[in-house]
Amino acid sequence: MNSTPLAQLFAKLKLENRAALIGYVPAGFPSKAGCIEVIKAMVDGGVDAIEIGFPYSDPVMDGPIIQAAADQSLKAGTSASDVFETLAATTALGVPAVVMTYWNPIEKYGVAKFAQSLKAAGGSGVVTPDLTIEESAAWANAANSAAINRIYVVAPSTSPDRLPKVTAQCSGFVYAASLMGVTGTRTAVASGAKSLVQRIRETTSTPVAVGLGVSTQEQAHEVASYADGVIVGSAFIRLIQEAPSAEVGLQKVRELAAALALGVHR
Amino acid sequence: MSSESSANVLGHFGPYGGRFVPEALISALDELEAAHLSAQKDPLFQAELAHLHKTYTGRPSIITEVPRFAEHAGGVRILLKREDLNHTGSHKINNVLGQALLTKRMGKKRIIAETGAGQHGVASATAAALMGLDCVVYMGEEDTRRQALNVARMKLLGAEVIPVTQGSRTLKDAINEAMRDWVTNVDTTHYLLGTVAGPHPFPTMVRDFHRIIGVEARAQVLELTGKLPDVILACVGGGSNAIGIFHPFIDDAGVRLIGLEAGGSGVLTGLHAATITGGSPGVLHGTRSYVLQDANGQTVESHSISAGLDYPGVGPEHAYLHDIGRAEYRAITDDEAMEAFSLLCKTEGIIPAIETAHALAGAMKVGKELAAEGKGDAVLLINLSGRGDKDVQTAADYFGIQL
Numbered sequence: 131m132n133s134t135p136l137a138q139l140f141a142k143l144k145l146e147n148r149a150a151l152i153g154y155v156p157a158g159f160p161s162k163a164g165c166i167e168v169i170k171a172m173v174d175g176g177v178d179a180i181e182i183g184f185p186y187s188d189p190v191m192d193g194p195i196i197q198a199a200a201d202q203s204l205k206a207g208t209s210a211s212d213v214f215e216t217l218a219a220t221t222a223l224g225v226p227a228v229v230m231t232y233w234n235p236i237e238k239y240g241v242a243k244f245a246q247s248l249k250a251a252g253g254s255g256v257v258t259p260d261l262t263i264e265e266s267a268a269w270a271n272a273a274n275s276a277a278i279n280r281i282y283v284v285a286p287s288t289s290p291d292r293l294p295k296v297t298a299q300c301s302g303f304v305y306a307a308s309l310m311g312v313t314g315t316r317t318a319v320a321s322g323a324k325s326l327v328q329r330i331r332e333t334t335s336t337p338v339a340v341g342l343g344v345s346t347q348e349q350a351h352e353v354a355s356y357a358d359g360v361i362v363g364s365a366f367i368r369l370i371q372e373a374p375s376a377e378v379g380l381q382k383v384r385e386l387a388a389a390l391a392l393g394v395h396r
Numbered sequence: 397m398s399s400e401s402s403a404n405v406l407g408h409f410g411p412y413g414g415r416f417v418p419e420a421l422i423s424a425l426d427e428l429e430a431a432h433l434s435a436q437k438d439p440l441f442q443a444e445l446a447h448l449h450k451t452y453t454g455r456p457s458i459i460t461e462v463p464r465f466a467e468h469a470g471g472v473r474i475l476l477k478r479e480d481l482n483h484t485g486s487h488k489i490n491n492v493l494g495q496a497l498l499t500k501r502m503g504k505k506r507i508i509a510e511t512g513a514g515q516h517g518v519a520s521a522t523a524a525a526l527m528g529l530d531c532v533v534y535m536g537e538e539d540t541r542r543q544a545l546n547v548a549r550m551k552l553l554g555a556e557v558i559p560v561t562q563g564s565r566t567l568k569d570a571i572n573e574a575m576r577d578w579v580t581n582v583d584t585t586h587y588l589l590g591t592v593a594g595p596h597p598f599p600t601m602v603r604d605f606h607r608i609i610g611v612e613a614r615a616q617v618l619e620l621t622g623k624l625p626d627v628i629l630a631c632v633g634g635g636s637n638a639i640g641i642f643h644p645f646i647d648d649a650g651v652r653l654i655g656l657e658a659g660g661s662g663v664l665t666g667l668h669a670a671t672i673t674g675g676s677p678g679v680l681h682g683t684r685s686y687v688l689q690d691a692n693g694q695t696v697e698s699h700s701i702s703a704g705l706d707y708p709g710v711g712p713e714h715a716y717l718h719d720i721g722r723a724e725y726r727a728i729t730d731d732e733a734m735e736a737f738s739l740l741c742k743t744e745g746i747i748p749a750i751e752t753a754h755a756l757a758g759a760m761k762v763g764k765e766l767a768a769e770g771k772g773d774a775v776l777l778i779n780l781s782g783r784g785d786k787d788v789q790t791a792a793d794y795f796g797i798q799l
Contacts, residue, residue, distance in 0.1 A: 288423065
């Protein structure tokens, strides 16, 4: 799956000697139309790729900021078709995009159909934070048929035996969780992130992006020195949650994206 | 059929079970599975657990025959397996003591647990006190209000109780929050899950710790009646007490196994917690099973007068036993459960947990059905999984008793 827009982006940025900046937002947050405005603001500021969250009722990998955003979206009735429409609006901007979703919404929608709908919306792949490789057979078939990327999360606790088995299943990029914990902003990037990325590189040539706890330009710069991508979610969402108005929120998102985009240059 | 309803190497029961969890937890689940398997083969571990059950839990739990109650169940013969007489008042202690010993075996010093009604939280706090472990219990804020007495019990036992304010503020959200804690603190912490759900190895391991209910009951009923029971009934929320009494009888094709789910206001009203009766296959809290969910795969809130059954998922082994037809699952409404609750109080002097009252109501129906088929001499074994002290407030409200 080296032909997806996402895979092409990583290939291009490697030549530019910088890391990809990936911005996360749940579909339907702060509203369906508002989410697309947030994505545009991220892209205006310099975000290279977008990760659209499928809001879920039981998000065990997410901290309070993303939980609150997902709850707000679910209360407004966000459905699978809203997620795919948001994805289509994003890829129409010419930006590579993936969906991040817990497994049950895929299973309920229909595994093969989900991969096809994602492809039809121009999506490059799916990040599956609670899908283990042992449970992945159906998804692997569906994603391969649709020629989209499967992106699994690798954790600092992933054993040396297991690590190559997980990274062998990944395409597009490997999602390296910087620490043992849930999504959210942290004051410092966990020290284990760099060694995890090194461990991953020993098993695969697939690009590696680091997520969990990255929120500032300095942190982005630090991560970009050893990883191929930097994923930022909660920091953007918090700006929107705390903004006195939608306009102010979008402006702050644009500013943070611009600062992070400077950070990811090596 | 083979008793192997037992899970395969990846923890699957047919299409159910497995592991749907963040990668960060895999190493801890592997460690737990290895500890469980080695402990099962370790005579010292088994002896320590058996000694605790004898001297602390109060096992074996007795069998009580209830002829006056049985008059309201078509006149069949009804036997109760008295898990309500265990220390802390329910079957939950069986699993908690086993997992607490495993926690020590793994060298961990802190346990976390979720609780709905508070029975599992109290049992976990009890085991932590006994074994000198730190204990944090996650409990939905809504449930901390409904079950204030159990919150106080946990605190008296030295546990920290954290009210969960996310989502529906009930058991489902307490499990989410416990899993987030576990992802963060997995090096030092064991998640002492209280039912036969969650990722492998929990459904198998928790079942193994509760099998003692069925193993004892089998010998006791044989001694008392000279044969195996015709029907075994148990309430099913997550399904731990039910699998504990069912499992040693799975190979006995002549023994009917019936799980009673919480029908709430009635399955057709949508306000219920009858996951197998009214749900569909899906993934929740790390396992594939039946789930109450909407068209987008979002978990739907459950409803039951019984906080302990108020859960939108169910153990994967029950899903499998249902699909292969080895066990039957029926829904009992709040009103039916409360009628049976009252009846057992007044005919036998035993106040059951409202969870357990669902199994009693099921026995009343099945007993009458059997009598109508000319099988009035049938023997029904009910797992009396818990006592009703914790439910006095709820029952008083229901029956209009002034406190």
